Structure formats: structure tokens, C-alpha cells
Amino acid sequence: RKEVEQDPGPFNVPEGATVAFNCTYSNSASQSFFWYRQDCRKEPKLLMSVYSSGNEDGRFTAQLNRASQYISLLIRDSKLSDSATYLCVVNLLGGSARQLTFGSGTQLTVLP
């Protein structure tokens, strides 16, 4: 089993659609969770942290379910500019975190 597992997609959705990505992680002691965005041939960039109570940033909502070791990202009213690969990122070592482990990413294409 992969340590951080994501559906690779691709997800092809029309502009304005709502799309959700899921991610599972293997270590129940993990403490820090993030979603990163990676555009084609570019470096990953932090999209948002994921907090235990869930959090929202504009059209983006992140949820964490510790019991199921599951993270989600919801994008509402999707824009063409949302097309990218979305990486689920977890501190698998827990506690004071020495490194982050990246999922392989979910590819999103928003179509006009």
C-alpha cells in the first residue's frame, strides 16, 4: 500500500463544475496535512493546509477525517486556471515532522 494514495484521474470537468479529490494516508500518527498544486513543468506550490476542523479558502475547501485517515479537497465553480495536478501531502512521521510525503497527484483539466 502506498503511504499517501490518490486517485490519479484525470478529472475533466466543465467550467463552473464542482470537483472533489480524495486522499488516504497510512500513518495514523500523522499531524500535518497539505494540498499542493503543480502546473505542468513547474514546481509544486502550497495551495492550502488542512486543519482538523476543516478549512475553506475562497472556492477551495479542505477536510480531514482522522478516523478514516482521509483528506479531501473540494473545488467549487471551477475555472480554466484551476487546471493542474493536485498533490496530497502528509507528514507521515508525525509529531515534529522531518519531512513531507507527497502523493502522486490527481490531474484536473477544466474545459471551456
Add this chain to the structure above:
Amino acid sequence: GAGVSQSPSNKVTEKGKDVELRCDPISGHTALYWYRQSLGQGLEFLIYFQGNSAPDKSGLPSDRFSAERTGGSVSTLTIQRTQQEDSAVYLCASSVREPIYGYTFGSGTRLTVV
């Protein structure tokens, strides 16, 4: 600088040659990481530096790979006797201390071994 700086941005080398990749982290960031990303693949952790502590080298794939960080700032990743399977984008990231707020990545070095 304002961001993590990596050089060169692209490197083409012949199989068997040595290469050096450079990373200049954000000023004041004590933690520095090297990852690599092969075409269509996820990020693979290579090595981690934190301040003056001994680096975590657990991700280095073979003894041909080594890295150092001088003066707690600039880091160099060295690959000796390069092989075709070393072809990848090598990404450097830094964080303030531990990555509870996530990392900031450089734009990477695209290494091609021919």
C-alpha cells in the same frame, strides 16, 4: 533572496559524468530538502538538512548521490557517474524550521543523462 533559487535550470550530461546541482534557500530557513521527480511520477524524498544537525540521508538512492550544506545556507547535490535512470527534475525546498507550514520549492533542475 525572495524565493528558493536553484541552478542550473537545465543540465544535459553524458552517462558516467559527475554533476553538481545547487540550491540557495530562502534566507532564514533552517530546513532544506532535496526531492526528485521523474517524468509522470510523484516526488521522491532524497535528503534533509536541519540547522547544524546531521542530515537525514535516508532517501538517497545509491552511494553515487551525496549532498552537503555549507554554513547552514547553500546546498549542493552531487551525482557521481550519472546513469540514465538519474534523469529527473531535482527539486530543492526550504522551510522555516519544521514543515508544519509546508515547504517552498525552487523551480528545479531538469537533469537529462544521455
